[in-house]
Amino acid sequence: MRVESPLSQTLPETFRLRAGNFNLLVLRLLDPRPEAVLPALGDQFRRAPGFLRFAPIVIGLGDLEAAPEEVDFRALIEGLHALEIVPIGTSGGSAAMRKEALAAGLPPLRAVGGKDAEELPAAAPPPAAEPTEPAPAGPDFQGSGRSAMVVTEPVRSGQRIYAQGADLIVTGTVNPGAEVIADGNIHVYGALRGRAVAGAQDDTEARIFALHFDPELIAIAGFYAVREQLGDAPIGRPTQVRLDGEELRFAPLG
Incomplete structure (x- = not known):
């Protein structure tokens, strides 16, 4: 009787390797000292609970003129891990x-x-807090060249909606703790009280529109501001947000 060696048997496939292309947030260091960067970073994220928690990031070194030995990378890594980054x-x-x-x-x-990694938007492509349908094919919205994903229900706390390759239209309220993300523009025809991230694929022309503007955080093409940084933005009023260089600009609607 012939006995086959285990090595001669066909083993089941256990993995496959595929190239991937992911967008990552870049933390551009302007100061080489972890003791200066980490407290400021922690303060920013405490103002927006859950933002970037366990998010993978790239450390951008291009703005540093310090000598290599002046950057304590081990202390920086430990500090970021402590912040759950x-x-x-x-x-x-x-x-x-x-x-x-x-x-x-x-x-x-x-x-x-x-090329070296470039600064990319903070929240794309996001892992959904609960399953969401891909943006449906549809007519272009206001000449943007993109289709629009329409959400007719309020976006609840803890929910994340991502309009991939599309504008996002929310006809209800975006509640505190909720997050709406779009590769294009975001239109909220109710109250924007959660987080809104437009231009998630580095579209600097994207805008955010809300009939009642009172967000926890807003971002366009990776540049963001938390509630305490909104300055003279028309809180509680119809507002549009656009990007001017690296600055977010706010203007009343109507």
């Missing part, structure tokens, strides 16, 4: 600085095409 690599910076980061466990990352 997950650093996965670096972009930019000198070769010596990238070498120091690699020794601490942060490899240099490159974008598709071989």
